Amino acid sequence: MKRTLEPGPHLSPLPEGEENAQRPVRVASRIVWRIVDVIIGGIFIYAGAIKVLDPVQFATDIDNYKILPWTISVGLAFYLPWLEMFCGLALILRRLYLGGLSILTALVAVFLVATIAAKVRGLDITCGCFGHASQNWNFPTHLALDLAILGALLALSVRVLPGNRLQNAV
Amino acid sequence: MRSSLVRQALILAALALVPGLGQAIYFRDRVSWRSPIPASEMVTVTQARAWGENAIWIDARPDEEFARDHVPGALSLNEDRWNELLPQFLAAWSPEKKVVVYCGSEGCNASREVARRLRKEAQLPNVFVIEGGWEEWLKTRK
Amino acid sequence: MRTQIFAVTLSIVICVTAHAELKWEETAVELHPAPSDKEAVGHFKYQNTGSKPVRFKSVHTSCGCTAAQSQKEEVPPGEKGEITATFKIGDRTGTQVKTVTVQTDDPTNVTTVLTLKAVIPQELEINPTFVFWGKGEAPNAKTIVVHAGKDFSVKQLKVASSTPDFQTKVEQTGKDQFKIDVQPRETDRIIAATLTIQPEDSSKTFYATARVTNAPAIQ
Numbered sequence: 001m002k003r004t005l006e007p008g009p010h011l012s013p014l015p016e017g018e019e020n021a022q023r024p025v026r027v028a029s030r031i032v033w034r035i036v037d038v039i040i041g042g043i044f045i046y047a048g049a050i051k052v053l054d055p056v057q058f059a060t061d062i063d064n065y066k067i068l069p070w071t072i073s074v075g076l077a078f079y080l081p082w083l084e085m086f087c088g089l090a091l092i093l094r095r096l097y098l099g100g101l102s103i104l105t106a107l108v109a110v111f112l113v114a115t116i117a118a119k120v121r122g123l124d125i126t127c128g129c130f131g132h133a134s135q136n137w138n139f140p141t142h143l144a145l146d147l148a149i150l151g152a153l154l155a156l157s158v159r160v161l162p163g164n165r166l167q168n169a170v
Numbered sequence: 171m172r173s174s175l176v177r178q179a180l181i182l183a184a185l186a187l188v189p190g191l192g193q194a195i196y197f198r199d200r201v202s203w204r205s206p207i208p209a210s211e212m213v214t215v216t217q218a219r220a221w222g223e224n225a226i227w228i229d230a231r232p233d234e235e236f237a238r239d240h241v242p243g244a245l246s247l248n249e250d251r252w253n254e255l256l257p258q259f260l261a262a263w264s265p266e267k268k269v270v271v272y273c274g275s276e277g278c279n280a281s282r283e284v285a286r287r288l289r290k291e292a293q294l295p296n297v298f299v300i301e302g303g304w305e306e307w308l309k310t311r312k
Numbered sequence: 313m314r315t316q317i318f319a320v321t322l323s324i325v326i327c328v329t330a331h332a333e334l335k336w337e338e339t340a341v342e343l344h345p346a347p348s349d350k351e352a353v354g355h356f357k358y359q360n361t362g363s364k365p366v367r368f369k370s371v372h373t374s375c376g377c378t379a380a381q382s383q384k385e386e387v388p389p390g391e392k393g394e395i396t397a398t399f400k401i402g403d404r405t406g407t408q409v410k411t412v413t414v415q416t417d418d419p420t421n422v423t424t425v426l427t428l429k430a431v432i433p434q435e436l437e438i439n440p441t442f443v444f445w446g447k448g449e450a451p452n453a454k455t456i457v458v459h460a461g462k463d464f465s466v467k468q469l470k471v472a473s474s475t476p477d478f479q480t481k482v483e484q485t486g487k488d489q490f491k492i493d494v495q496p497r498e499t500d501r502i503i504a505a506t507l508t509i510q511p512e513d514s515s516k517t518f519y520a521t522a523r524v525t526n527a528p529a530i531q
Contacts, residue, residue, distance in 0.1 A: 055201070056197070070203075078191075082189045086185050098175040099177070099180070099181060235376065250402035251402065256441075260442060264527040279375060291438070
């Protein structure tokens, strides 16, 4: 009896012959996307951990954008790093994946807008995104890295859209 | 799919709240939720007044503003003439006294800078910054 | 869905990067005054790239130590100008960041914050700048550590006390590092001295204070 492989949850079923031919490509593609998950998740875990170590400095960095009152900045300084780390972990472990991906995408998008707005307003700020590890980076470097991260998150999001679904257990 | 996404996001948001709250409680003495100075280094005008003779008041504003008006008994110590003014302040200081520094208002940075230098360079203990500065003192002046 | 995400992201980016009519060459200036300078001056140049004149409503500095002046009150279209910010250094040390908040009637850019960062060179770092004894405390020597600031070198140090009530002894403890032992003659009465500290080959003078205070010292 021929063994038939069940198509992976992220693929539409194909004729058996074609499926066997495309298998190496699918495996390679899956590995690549897994690596992206781990890298992006790892970046957010690292960024969150750096900020957890010095929440007072992170509160100052948020305050420097002059968008939110100081009290909210302090609240976010205590909360956001943990949220980043949990979402990063969600990407790596593939648990609560959709939730983690959407939160991180929203966070990076909002942060990018705030950074560009601050620059346009002429504020000279340290990013705060990687704690004071990134304080000597210039604006173009920050912008390029954040756009790259946002691009990767959007690409991961596209993968999990209906028709291209990634199943995961909670 | 949308409900799954929302549910997962809410779970993650709730999970992050636990250590976040724990850290906020742990750091409660190191950060003021009202203004960007550690809570232990700021005092209200009322608190400073209650210290009476045990407090030395420092006016960190420029000379002209001090000359116009200042807290009665306050000494001028600003960064324009730090070297010249510091000895007169140190002559009035003794270890059991509390030093309270003020400048124009909550937004003014001079009092924090003077307080920082007194703590770091002169290594004085018990140096505080007045919340609201001179403006706050004027409101409470009888 | 993908198109929507892309369109929303792009429109947000476009909206916030739209430039204002009053265009600033730089909104943050870093200055490195010389040790002997009394002031640091920053020039913030602008140009009106719009089609209507722009009027300055206010130019406000973050502290009394910085004065800011606009060359003109109204800037016609196409014209250039600058705001000059003069920061009085006084006895300040380290990196000083002062801001100038400019408000105009340009609806696309009502408020601009200009930042002046002055890195004040510190030839000597003295720690602490104040040593004291309580009345009746044993008149043992206390130490002040002095070392050369970043980018400076100090081969020798001259220390003098303003009164003979305090004796000082200088000893080199390493490259560009010294210790000053300060000792009062007695601690039965209130005495004080200003210690003048001068690096060799430098005209700049630094100070520390020594006192016997009126209360027992903190143990």
